[in-house]
Amino acid sequence: MMRTWRISTVTDAARARIAVARLAAACGVTTPDRTRLVTDLGARLRQCLTKNGTWQLTFQVPASDSDEKLLHLILSPDREASAAGEPPWHISVACLGTGQPPDGDPADDDVPDDPAVLAEALLDADEETALALERLAGQERLVAFHQERLRQTNQGVLALHTELDAAGRAQHEAFAAERKARTEAEDARRRLTFLADASASLTASLDYEEIVRRLPELLIPRYADSVDIWLFDQEDDRHRSAPRPAAAVLAARTERPQYAADHPGGLPGVDDQPPSALSPGRPLLCIPLLARRASLGVLTLSPPGERWAPDDAVMLIELTRRAGVALDHARRFEHNRDIAETLQRALLTELPTMPGLALAARYLPATHGLNIGGDWYDAFRQADGSLITVVGDVTGHGLHAAVMMSQLRTALRAYAADGGSPGRLLTRLHAFLHHLQPDLYATAVIARFRPGDPTLTWAVAGHPPPVLRLPDGRVQVLDAKPGAMLGIPLHQEIGDHTLRLAPGSTLVLYTDGLVERRTQGLDPGIARLSTALGTFDSAELETDLEGSADRLLAPLLSDSERDDDVCLLLSHLTGTTGLPSVRPPSEAASLPHP
Template sequence: MRLVVNRSGFDEETYFTYSYSPLRDEDGTVRGVLDIATETTESVVEGRRLRLLTELSRRLHGARDVEDVGRVAAGLLRLAPDDVAAADVHFLDGDDLLLLATTRAREGVDAVDGALLHTAARGGAPVVVDGSLVCPLRKSGESAAVGVAVLEAGPMRPLDEGFQAFLELLANNLGAALGAAVRRDREVGALRHVAETLQLSMLPGVTGMADVVARYRPKIGGLAVGGDWYDAVRLGAGRTAVVVGDCVGHGLGAAAVMGQLRSALRAFVLDGRTPSDAITSLDAFADELTGAECATVFCGVVDRAAGTLTYSSAGHVPGLLLHPDGGTVWLEGSGDVPLTVPGPGVRSDVTVPFADADTLVLFTDGLVEHPPASIGTGLDALADAVRTIGPGAPLDDLADGLLSRLLPAGGRDDVALVVHRPGR
């Protein structure tokens, strides 16, 4: 049973167990009750604190980054006011201490002097100030601090050596988690740089081709690399091949597959093959390439002399044709199956009129597929955006405008986009 008593000059949380026994006289009549009270405060409080430490360690183990460490810590400590009345977690960013998380009702209320925080951040020993423990947060096995915690003791237990040791254990857990998050952030940053370098090397800009503009946007989070790709190739005699493709998955593996498919298709179109013949050859190549299963591709060849666009698709989202008057036409009718998937027949080409003032818009599904909305809704939004930006817009403005209008803040897929206007 929990009792609040004042035996040391303040209201104190205590716990007791009670055992009642009847007191009988010689004939068995109950004349009274014997009450034996045993204080169990230490065992109850220690058990509660042990559970808090265990749960904090478990939750922090799943923290993804520095910000997540702060959210997890504040969320749990906010539920333990008997032991931690308030908590501030500061992160050391260079020479600056940033408030990462707090359980206080109002941020900006300084629990302790800033100079004391910086002393702790420079490796000072834990110190108790006005009922709060100010403790440096250190990586496991290291002396350098990665932050500082201010842990205000619960007001209904004396801040004795045992209480301080408990708060220091909390700080040690926070320091270990924060240090691990910093290390992961640095490792992911290094891998992301490698991934971005790889992606850019595989998807070079279309410099020297003023009539073609390409954009690539990685998915948000994780390694900034994926399987979406684009290409634009001069074929001579006023002919230009424009391609987009999408390999299943993300990461370095998908990027490696993408690079091989892109190079192979470029070789096939430079060899003079039609879009459908080039994709048929790519299909055979993909059959021998692990990880290329179900990749999609759209390949179009613009012939300025003939005034035509000939295209073929392997399970890819349709391209969009924008006319000078603002009208749009979806490039369908060649919706063959993705690469490596058995189909009902041979792949085919579709040829449509294509004037110098027409604009070809090719993209991957990350631009138009945003669950829970259907992909049809996304395609409608794309057509609306193309018409709104208009056929007279410079290609750079058209490409950037489509990305800004259609991509959500936290995109879950990478996106490749190519726009081509021969008479730009």
Template structure:
């Protein structure tokens, strides 16, 4: 039956254009005509053609590589899929057990694709579902990169995509090699993000299987696109955060190292900062602070406070005086954000330190033997609150090879435990990591405290070791 006999007018012309553009195969007319005749004539022509180009390639237009037997697809699920897309309702009658299983399986794939924003983790979950549903015995997912197709579901870096997977990506259509191999492109809008590669050992892929594979690939592609966007935004935010962190002062009497770790959850720019600089009199000033909240506003306030503390300290103000001045600056800004901060001055010739804190976790001192103690003295309230705070200042003498650690609360706070438990864990971590250079100690402490687990907040850790006077 020709298109002209099955349908007429604008729809016939639109279908002809779709064939010329390669969006529909030339041999699709006979199978389409019967389906189209049963559709509501009130459905817009554009909706019909758009739906056909989504459904028909998976049923009629897959590309056959050498060794594949070309078969005319039987009517059945493809017709029902088309009617569902255009009328939002299935054929009359109760759904079959196969239809119920198909819907439940696709719901699982949709949840797996939406649950994780880690692209590798998400694709691994989808692959496992495909195999558990017995859609394929072997599953691989290829990601499209600047270097070609890379396997996202294999830890082996030497796995290479063959011509079947590459053909599916280039043509944006499913490709079969023989009866037991099927490659389906992961399409998100106009973008081909990769290929879902399926293999069976003992049975071939039917038209229903191919339709289901396309449905799985569509859901996986949507999840992959969301994961890519998240990863790109997270990388941009992290790069911006690192660009705002200062270079640390170098001193013959001090060994200083600092680390920043962004939150592993969400996409945001944090308000944590650290700084270490030298005054003209040789005093080294260390600061660590944390602005409440996240996002651009917190980052802007963080930059202002970090620069203000540096400026006041360089003018000669001591730790408590610098914090009071910054408090006034934050109050005058009339914003809704607050901050905590700690400032430590180190007299490099004598090892004497002076410090003051505004609502911040106390500094930690580690002596030459590796024993640790918190400088848990009186401190002032958070910066920016609606009062004129009293911020006390304290002093203490260090012994050679002692170290002072400043950190933000993201290092010690956990949802599953209180802050006292976190501080005890930090002290124990410093005792275990007492050997080695300062940079190594800092990395080891972070590994002890954070490990490979997710953490909800940004983390700063600044460690300064006084070598002693010459």
């Protein structure tokens, strides 16, 4: 549909403007678009009226069945203006509604000629403009409100970002602090682990020289580049002539750690000193090796890098203190061991000689402790010419056990001087020990050989049984009923046992250290001893009893670690002459003691 107006006067322009506004409203053009359309048209019409002439305004509406939804408004000049180059003016506006303008002749105007009606129409157009402007103002206020809300939201977002940034920095600092704390804790754990392992390694040994050798091996290269140990008790001409750093001498005099370098060390508990003239370009840490009563020496270290961390220095000072204690223990142990070995050598019996009877003895101290215990062996003659052989064991180790063993050995010899069978001697020894040391116990086995008499008499008090090898190679365990341990609070009379021996027989007396092991009892060890003894040849025992004693110990002591002393006494009746005949004894040795 199309409407057309010819405009040559202001009234024509007003009527056309009003008509266009009404038609646009009828076609469903929105108020803002309609206002812009009428405003633009009014401005264009004012320009046209200033140029005079007649202008044609065309209003085109799309058909209802058309897909096009645009209204077209065309303002064309007359011929003279068009010939003068004036172009037509065109504007389009969206038509959203479904309404259609009323049908009619385009030449018929919808606006009457009455000035009052025209003015009313113009006023209505202005009201629509005012309404549109009011709506636009409302939209502007709404836009301003949303802009303010958006501004506030942006400020909130910026504040949130600021808080997030601060939280991120705080979290990063917390993570860094946690990593630092974890690293410090791990370093502290490594230091403590090293200190514990190194201390265990140093205190595990009681060998003075071995501790001195282990200390540099533990420190190099982890905590020191070089280690020098200055021990005062090892000073000789060679050591005394060797120059020592001034800081080491000062540490020896003051018994305080000293740090010698061209820069302050900042190490806790350590005094700073000028660099050493012997090593001016290398820092030195000199730590005294302190014992209970005096300083044993000075440990001088050079760092593996430029310097030590304070915590490393604290750990090194503590390790040196523990090394000093370990060296002091080792020195005291070696001193006591020398005393014990001297006492042990004094207590070992020189075996007597007797025609027809060969003796061989071995004593091996335990590999732990003071190398001295309560095991002993003895062999001596009685007044009637009989030979007493004895092996005993006092409970415990150390000097106290050795002293008690010496007292028992002396008491036994004193009792044997009055005569008496092995059982009688053990009975008297039991009473002596019970009254002398009620809380100390002992075991013993005594065997007696009479000249001219092939009868062996023996008695046992809580001790492993004797083992006898017969001339034909068979082995017997003499496990006849023994007495109880010596010194227990029990009255007992220990009986004798007798057995006739043939020339070539070998009797073995021993202590439990030879046959007993931690995971086994005595019986398996006695069985091993019997087996080993049965492998010997009679000629070997006859000609080399000393070597036979060593070869008998070898398979039974294959392990290098022994927790107990070992005592062995071999008595071999020679197979040629036998025991010599002497005056008959006054006491019948073959009868058991009542």
